Amino acid sequence: MSDRIPMTKVGYDKLKAEVDQLEQEEMPKITKRIAEARSEGDLSENAEYHGARESQGMLQAKINLLRDKLARAVIVERPKEAGDEVVFGSTVIVKDLDFGDEETFVLVGAGEEDYDAGKINVASPLAQGLMGSKVGQKVSIDVPAGTMNFEIKEVRFD
DSSP: OOOEEEEEEHHHHHHHHHHIIIIIHHHHHHHHHHHHTTTTHHHHHHHHHOOOHHHHHHHHHHHHHHHHHHTEEEEOOOOSSSOOOTTOEEEEEEEEETOOOEEEEEEEEEEEEGGTTTTETTHHHHHHHHOBBBBBBBEEETTEEEEEEEEEEEEEEE
């Protein structure tokens, strides 16, 4: 996995804070649970011990995944000026040509996505299909659920 992951400084800081919280707060809690369960004696039939060890493994896997993202992160500055092309960090308003409604998407980096708020990861199929498009252009994007057809109505940088 050597692919670089574009993200803003805000997204990077958010991921870093999550890793710190998991390592400094959550991992010690699990380590304490393991120690308490170990003190109860026979480990072969101790469900609490085995459950705590499993939780520790899952937490460590999550920490490793987040650390990998941070290691491959490339901080990308958002453009200061508005243009008419969809790029990382832009807010794009599209008209769904199949349903007629307008949708707003913000192309963000890893750790910043919030699909309910319209913030989509720049690496997602939808964002990749929008990248490079210009105002007035019609695009067809293949996504796992089928093909989406949009017309780019506006590009701005909030």
